[in-house]
Amino acid sequence: MNKLRILALFTVFLAGCSKPSEQIMVATAANVQYVMKEIQQEFEKESGKKIEIVVASSGKLTTQIREGAPFDVFVSADTKYPEEIFKNGGSDREPEVYATGTLVLWSKDIPETDLNPEVLATGKVRKVAVPNPQTAPYGQAAVEALNALKLYEQTEKKLVYGESIAQTAQYITTGSAEAGFNALSIVLSPEMKGKGHYIIVDSSLYKPIQQAAILLKHSADSPKKASSEQFYQFLYSAKAKAIFKKYGYR
Structure with missing residues (x-):
């Protein structure tokens, strides 16, 4: 433009x-x-x-x-x-x-007891929503976390990139992706609160x-x-x- x-x-x-x-x-x-x-x-x-x-x-x-x-x-x-x-x-x-900020892993349907980064590499999850790491810092943090956990290669083909964290939230809350990474501030907002389940990603897995x-x-x-x-x-x-x-x- x-x-x-x-x-x-x-x-x-x-x-x-x-x-x-x-x-x-x-x-x-x-x-x-x-x-x-x-x-x-x-x-x-x-x-x-x-x-x-x-x-x-x-x-x-x-x-x-x-x-x-x-x-x-x-x-x-x-x-x-x-x-x-x-x-x-x-x-x-x-x-x-x-x-x-704080990174979270979020899902519409996967219960909190089963929600963890390792589940992303299983057959339960076909798509993982991630903000575009080229333009969105939370997307970059998500990729860093996956690499730190040695899960990136196993999940790379499942990653679906949103143009922003807002579009990524839409993928997650509509069920277009079974799980995804987002900001804690989004899941705690009145507009999104209660829409699915989330866990906080270990902050030692990505740069602050x-x-x-x-x-x-x-x-x-x-x-x-x-x-x-x-x-x-x-x-x-x-x-x-x-x-x-x-x-x-x-």
């Missing part, structure tokens, strides 16, 4: 919004989308300012930012992409870690999923500079931390 097309899409998106120049545009990794809904409510109530949230995988959002999408803040699922943006001049400030946010340079050149800064600081407030903790973030 070229730069002009992305800008056109956002122009159409903002056209239906009141006072679009005052709205804070927040690029949000899919695993954080439900948390961000609550943070959005709290921030708007406290500040009286409006936020628009755009959800996709961290990799896709980074591509959009690189091509000129008018985001003010980027809330990523890792540190790699925000650091890349900073090094390429997309921000005057280094990214900051706001939470550490440190998640960072970055205040983008776009906001520095707009009327929203002060509002964007205010929202960015709110992400690290005690109120926001309590919401992240509620969704299983460390």
Whole structure:
């Protein structure tokens, strides 16, 4: 998607919004989308300012930012992409870690007593849903865990990749895949809670999923500079931390 097309899409998106120049545009990794809904409510109530949230995988959002999408803040699922943006001049400030994520193995029908990584290599499971490891940090963590358990070669042909963690959740909850890897924050969300069974994957099997946010340079050149800064600081407030903790973030 070229730069002009992305800008056109956002122009159409903002056209239906009141006072679009005052709205804070927040690029949000899919695993954080439900948390961000609550943070959005709290921030708007406290500040009286409006936020628009755009959800996709961290990799896709980074591509959009690189091509000129008018985001003010980027809330990523890792540190790699925000650091890349900073090094390429997309921000005057280094990214900051706001939470550490937790990987889970999730299934619609396999009971919790039988749910473990080893079951993925058996005939009980034909498809394993995984977020695309090329663009989604939780997908990369899932592959690392499978390799650490020496299960990757046995399960490689069963892996079905979702474009984001949200699409992967859809594969799991609809039964399109018998099991899959996802973020604890997704399974604990009100929209997904109770849909199937899950176990937390041993965190020693993958690199810590440190998640960072970055205040983008776009906001520095707009009327929203002060509002964007205010929202960015709110992400690290005690109120926001309590919401992240509620969704299983460390």
